[in-house]
Amino acid sequence: MRKILLIGIGPGGPDFMTVQAIDALNRAQVLFLPDKGAEKAELREIREQICRRFIAKPDYRSVTIEIPQRAAATHDYRETVDDWHAQIAARYRRVLIDALPDDGCGAFLVWGDPALYDSTLRILDRLRAEGMDVAYEIIPGISAVQVLTARHGIALNRIGESVTITTGRKLAAMGKVTEDLVVMLDGDETFAKIDAADITIYWGAYLGMADEILIAGKLAEVSAEIQRVRREAREAKGWIMDAYLLRRADDGS
Template sequence: MRKILLIGMGPGGADFLTMQAIEALDRARVFFLPDKGAEKAELREVREQICRRYITQPDARFVTVDIPQRDAAADDYRATVDDWHARIAARYRQILIDELPEDGCGAFLVWGDPTLYDSSLRILDRLRADGLPIDYEIIPGISAVQALAARHRIALNRIGESVVITTGRKLGAARRVADDTVVMLDGDETFAKIDPTGLDIYWGAYLGMKDEILIAGRLADVASAIQRARREARESKGWIMDAYLLRRADGDV
């Protein structure tokens, strides 16, 4: 049976890989590298750099997987994502059959952690449900959430309190921002559209990479600076990965 390793690679810096992830790299013989087009070529290049740094097996092979684009403008978000996953699964099915022997071990390097806002696990489950005989193993990675808190030198939770992890889409629909809210996948810059009263923000982009950007402060004071930095970085690099923590300031809880 084909074995797939979903290896959490952390938020982009090669030093974020765990020892378990490094050891897993040498267990696989075929590495499937997602290709999202020229605009996001650096995402593939970072994976390649990690492989070159840590893989010692001379017979490792690399296979590029073209990833179809999702219709970002569609009205039915869940149906659009389901269709997108189905198209990716079809690509994965064919390439696994063509490139990985039936008793082979392959790997996908997953940005951050495979269990937090990533589709790879769901797509493999879809393939298994559709009858493709594969097994998989998850190697956890350091998530952007952990890296964000570490780089800002803050704790994610306050004493005895909970933390909400959500998306920009959900944040925009919330009636009230929870006291400690981590926000991911906020391409619409929702942080600049909500009521900033009593909120601090700890924002970071390209965490752990050479182009890392960090901004923190009262949301009302720094929202425009974050927007400006975010847009300039995305225009320069062609892509951006960022996350932030919204925290209701002491006395405003």
């Protein structure tokens, strides 16, 4: 049976690698590096830096897997994602069979933590459900959420309170914030379209990287500044990854 290690590499660079992640890198015979296109060349370079820095044998083997673009969402978001996953799964199946012997061990370097808004695990489950003889092991990584709170010097939750992790799309549907939220995958600056009364935002882009940007404050006061900084940064680099925590004003805990 082929074995795949899903290695969480953290959200910014080699310094976020855990000892377990480094050990796992060295157990794999082949490293699979998903490539999402030219705008993410910098992210591919970070993955390659990680391999160069931590893999003990200099002649390690890596295989790039080109990830097809997701079609624009139709009326049915889940169906669009499902079709996209089917295409990726077909590509993974081919690459795993070509690159690994039947009893081989390979690894995917997964951005942040493999359990959080990442489809690699689901795609491997899909291959297993289709009958492919493949097992996996997850090596947890530091997520963008943890770096966001660390950089802002705050706790994720308030005492005894819950925090929901969600997406820009879901926030747009909510319209207003009724609980503390961490928002990821927001390409639409949804923070600027919601009711800002009594909300504090802790925003971060390129967390853990050389170009890291942090802005925090009352949403009504800093929203326009975040939009301006975000657009300038995206224009300058050609891509952006950002996340934020929205916290309702309250009892001060």
